[in-house]
Amino acid sequence: MTTNHIQELLSKLNELRAVFILGQRAIPFIEEVVYFLREISPLLSEVNDSLAESTRKMPRASSQLKSVTQATEMATTEILDLIDVVLNDLDAFKKSWAAAPEALQALQAQEEQLWQPLPESWHEQLQSLREERKQHYATLQAILESQQQLVESLRDRMNRIMLALQVQDITAQQLAAVNHLIESVRRRMAQLIRRLGSEVLDDLELSQQLFAEGTFDPHARYDRDGARQKQVDALVDALQNNTPLPEDRGSAEPASQEEIDALFDSGTPTSQDEIDALFDGGNTPASQDEIDALFSGGTPASQDEIDALFNPKQNDSDS
Amino acid sequence: MAKTVLVVDDSSTARKFVTFALRARGLTVLTACDGLEALEKIAQTPVDLVITDLNMPKMDGIGLVQALRSDPEYAHIPILVLSSLEDAELVSQSQQLGVQAYLTKPFDAQRLQYEVSKFIS
Numbered sequence A: 001m002t003t004n005h006i007q008e009l010l011s012k013l014n015e016l017r018a019v020f021i022l023g024q025r026a027i028p029f030i031e032e033v034v035y036f037l038r039e040i041s042p043l044l045s046e047v048n049d050s051l052a053e054s055t056r057k058m059p060r061a062s063s064q065l066k067s068v069t070q071a072t073e074m075a076t077t078e079i080l081d082l083i084d085v086v087l088n089d090l091d092a093f094k095k096s097w098a099a100a101p102e103a104l105q106a107l108q109a110q111e112e113q114l115w116q117p118l119p120e121s122w123h124e125q126l127q128s129l130r131e132e133r134k135q136h137y138a139t140l141q142a143i144l145e146s147q148q149q150l151v152e153s154l155r156d157r158m159n160r161i162m163l164a165l166q167v168q169d170i171t172a173q174q175l176a177a178v179n180h181l182i183e184s185v186r187r188r189m190a191q192l193i194r195r196l197g198s199e200v201l202d203d204l205e206l207s208q209q210l211f212a213e214g215t216f217d218p219h220a221r222y223d224r225d226g227a228r229q230k231q232v233d234a235l236v237d238a239l240q241n242n243t244p245l246p247e248d249r250g251s252a253e254p255a256s257q258e259e260i261d262a263l264f265d266s267g268t269p270t271s272q273d274e275i276d277a278l279f280d281g282g283n284t285p286a287s288q289d290e291i292d293a294l295f296s297g298g299t300p301a302s303q304d305e306i307d308a309l310f311n312p313k314q315n316d317s318d319s
Numbered sequence B: 001m002a003k004t005v006l007v008v009d010d011s012s013t014a015r016k017f018v019t020f021a022l023r024a025r026g027l028t029v030l031t032a033c034d035g036l037e038a039l040e041k042i043a044q045t046p047v048d049l050v051i052t053d054l055n056m057p058k059m060d061g062i063g064l065v066q067a068l069r070s071d072p073e074y075a076h077i078p079i080l081v082l083s084s085l086e087d088a089e090l091v092s093q094s095q096q097l098g099v100q101a102y103l104t105k106p107f108d109a110q111r112l113q114y115e116v117s118k119f120i121s
Helices: A003-098 A100-115 A120-125 A127-164 A166-195 A227-241 A257-265 A272-280 A288-296 A303-310 A312-318 B012-023 B035-044 B061-070 B088-097 B109-119
Strands: B004-008 B028-032 B049-052 B079-083 B101-104
Touching: A003 A127, A003 A166, A003 B012, A100 A127, A120 A127, A127 A166, A127 B012, A166 B012, A227 B088, A227 B101, B004 B012, B004 B035, B012 B028, B012 B109, B028 B035, B035 B049, B035 B061, B049 B061, B049 B109, B061 B079, B061 B088, B079 B109, B088 B101, B101 B109
Parallel strands: B004 B028, B004 B049, B049 B079, B079 B101
Antiparallel strands: none
């Protein structure tokens, strides 16, 4: 072995020592990282469970919304049926009373005829009675007219109630849109949970069908002033006359399916491998014992040894 | 003889509303839940007018209009759209397909009766 060889060996030993020194310096940091990972592990598990729980609750929320729609539909139908009955009754009432004013007039005319053959002296004696009866006839006539007006007014109000109930149809569509949104979010969350490798997926199977898209209008709203109809009329006019279309309203619209998809996809989707790598740390996950072993390394170094590693020159001079 | 109107809508309440508004004018009203059922009903009973929603399962309103317009036997039947959708593209498409009137939900009964009266005298 030449001097050069010895020098080279010493150089390599120095390099090796530097590596050890670096390793020793890094140990506290790595320990902190491991401690952090140990701390965060149950937290991640909790988040995962929470996601699963929320996802599991969604069908219930969706089902409750459907129940609300069904209940309001049933109630609306019952009210409509009752209105129908009331309208029919009013029609019958109106028909049965339609002849009343004429009958009253005929009765009054007959009575006038009955007065004629009576002697003139009776006329004077019965004048006050005759006037009183005329007043009664006039009162009856006024009552009949007011009854007819009342029937018309009731019919009008019934029709207004009936049309106001259209709100049920509109809210049903709005609820269907919310249901669709919930189902979409649930599916995405279930996919996320699956990606995270959760073992609680058995009861999260996506058996529930999405509310069929295209069977509801997510933009439906209860517009009582007819603004929507006016907009459509303006559109139709513009189309028929080949004039420029009215400007788009740009209302605050609920998110479309595409928008929801975009929110979840956020550009570059993360692959399953990437997620696995994040959670598994590669193909061969290290056990806690393995990690401990890495840091324990058999016999722990003494403080002097560590100091020596970090201050080699001083040690050399000491010796 | 009373004229017959076919009301096509997947909402039972919406069908009822329209039925009420038209029956008040002495019209006979048939109903269907979607486009396919509407075609079946039309095949069984001649109708003078069709009022259809757009958003429906199985066959939507546009599909129904296309089916009716492409069949020489039914091409002459006036069609009114009654929908909560007010999208310009849909209105334009409906017009191009030969829809006679486009009404929005919630509808005004008098306006509906007026539009119907234009095609049923």
